[in-house]
């Protein structure tokens with residue numbers, strides 16, 4: 362069977378179901394075209410003989426049993442495959458993320474905003490399981506830093522928020538004038554983060570970043586050409602449970 366946007370390979374007695382899918386793909390096509398233009402290729406569906414088999418996809422090809430799915434569901438599935446056929450990214454979370462986003466957007470058009478939110482809620486866990494650890498490794502490869510703690514605290518386990526305070530700040534005069542200030546930041550919360558630390562001094566300020574894991578401390582050294590006065594941890598860019606303890610006055 363060959364229609365405008367999908368090619369379906371089906372078992373001899375499943376012609377109706379195959380036609381339903383092909384029609385669903387044609388009906389969903391204008392929506393996908395509006396976003397990404399004409400798909401570069403046809404969507405291909407290969408029917409699996411085992412009715413209980415889990416669907417499997419590779420790009421715009423999907424292998425799935427052809428049951429009696431209703432038209433709305435068939436169109437929703439077709440949106441996913443058509444998006445793959447029209448939009449490619451070598452980054453799996455973008456490639457899959459865009460296809461899922463398009464399904465949510467289609468659902469919103471069909472059934473309203475709440476339906477779209479419900480759809481995303483259904484997929485959130487599966488998507489996080491399947492794709493986030495891969496994303497973590499890609500980001501690590503780029504950043505060449507161990508970010509496992511970050512994903513653990515913020516993505517996988519949702520440990521709440523950090524709570525930073527400046528535990529100590531010790532200025533030490535250096536040869537030729539000025540100071541080096543050793544600043545220790547404590548994180549009282551159970552999620553770690555990299556946080557900016559600002560040292561204010563006579564006539565200016567310097568900001569550096571320090572990584573502070575959950576329930577531990579991190580130290581940063583900042584040079585000050587003039588007398589250091591105050592340390593402020595977190596400029597508001599890192600979500601935090603308590604910001605009333607973020608300032609520290611340096612004693613003369």
Ligand SMILES: [Zn+2]
Nearest residue numbers: 418441457460
């Ligand atoms: Zn996909």
